[in-house]
Amino acid sequence: MTEIRLVGTAHVSQKSVEDVRSAIEEFQPDIVGVELDRGRFIALTEEAAEPSVTEILKSGNFGQLLVQWVLTYIQQRIGAETGVKPGDEMLVAIEEAQAHQKPLAFIDRDIRITLARFWGMMGIWEKIKLIGALIYSLVSVEGQEIDVDEFTNQDVVSAAMEEFRKFSPRGAQALIDERDAYLAHQILMLGSRYERVLAVVGAGHIQGVQRYLDAPETLPPLPALTAGVKGLPWAKILGTAVTALFLLLIVAIAFSGVGFDVLLTALLYWIVINGVLSAAFTLIAGGHPLSAVTAFAVSWLTSLNPLLAAGWFAAIVEAKIRKPAAGELRQIIEAETFSEMRKIPLFRVVLVAALANVGSTLGTVLYFLFIFPVLGIDPAVVIVDGFSNMLQMIQGLF
Structure with a gap:
């Protein structure tokens, strides 16, 4: 037995x-x-x-x-x-x-x-x-x-x-x-x-x-x-939803008659809010200023593409500048303090990637929460007028 x-x-x-x-x-x-x-x-x-x-x-x-x-x-x-x-x-x-x-x-x-x-x-x-x-x-x-x-x-x-x-x-x-x-x-x-x-x-x-x-x-x-974890690809679903929502917003503003300056302001805020927060979180991670500039430059676009991430681009630049060396994974595991860990280039590259993505995501959320109050327009009116005008234009063409 x-x-x-x-x-x-x-x-x-x-x-x-x-x-x-x-x-x-x-x-x-x-x-x-x-x-x-x-x-x-x-x-x-x-x-x-x-x-x-x-x-x-x-x-x-x-x-x-x-x-x-x-x-x-x-x-x-x-x-x-x-x-x-x-x-x-x-x-x-x-x-x-x-x-x-x-x-x-x-x-x-x-x-x-x-x-x-x-x-x-x-x-x-x-x-x-x-x-x-x-x-x-x-x-x-x-x-x-x-x-x-x-x-x-x-x-x-x-x-x-x-x-x-x-x-x-x-x-x-x-x-x-x-x-x-x-x-x-x-x-x-x-x-x-x-x-x-x-x-x-x-x-x-x-x-x-x-x-x-x-x-x-x-x-x-x-x-x-x-077995692998089976489930819905929520990141891609949410990314696609963000893209659709942003395009819906832009189309509604464009056809609502509120003016070209409002449309331009909406686009500008999208770039600035996404870019500033992604760059700020890159710097919080200890990233190089050029990595932060990269995060700022791409985050407005990556937020519209579920297959891309601002952190990935920022991390590539960080890796080019900091140049992680062989053996750094072992150094990370054996680090005695978190401060010591953060000084290791490989850890900083990964931290930059993660936090730049957090900043970009936060920027996207804040944009949709505050863009209408900032623009001083009623979202219901803009959406109804915008799509009503667009449908009238399409009917006129046919």
Whole structure:
């Protein structure tokens, strides 16, 4: 009969390192499964090949990438306070398994799939709250005393999981629930081949994984846990809607008879509001003045094209000027302060891309909110008169 033992760890806890070592010594498993995928294992043990700046810019996932980096930074800071690097307990499990000549299995879902599903499943409001919480964490983690060993106390862990679930239900599903199921799938597959299985997983997964191990029939199908997130392409839909709304506005003003100067003013405000906010957010990100000028120059146009983004163009200019070098991804991950992280050219390029897009989006929203009061016209009258006049002109032509 197969015997499975779970060891719950906190990723920056010295106690967890010792717990893993003791469990392998006492349990003498036939195989050790660790909560890593092969990519994270390589990142922990080897100098993994870093993506180029071009590859990062082509991916377009600037917000997702920043979230990943900030989460890594926060974990690094907690680890620095405790003297334990993130992943040390997994490395100990690997080293002990090798020392006892035990086979090793990587049982976690590919981190790229997890992050893609995590980001893709969250709604816009959840993403905004997450970014706000991360910004707060960047400040509060400095100098704060943290009892990391409490992270393995199941009562504390359960309370934290419930709070995260309230904060981001969809994010919790991708980051916790789905991985509980994936880990349980992998552990059960190991159990079908080995009699004694030791699985080293984060403390937050212990209860969820154990529930599935006790009732395997409740496990969701494995392919459903690794598939891409299917949903409406909201970014393209909203971008197309903005384009249609702007063209509708311009046509209505042009045919309403309010005057060419009003039409010209409406176009000018579109360029200025989009450009100024996109450029301002580029400078807030620490971007070069030329990057800000680029954001200003293109944002009015990119806001009308759902396939283009002002941040992408600003980031290209930033990369040409700052010239990120090889090895900077490792520097970002190992940065000791957020200020130090912001000085790294690669981080600044991605931050410029993300914040320039935020500024452009904000400019678009503010334009539609305030353009009619600024112009001093009644939108209902302009739209009705504009399209009525246009229809009369078309009828006259035929």
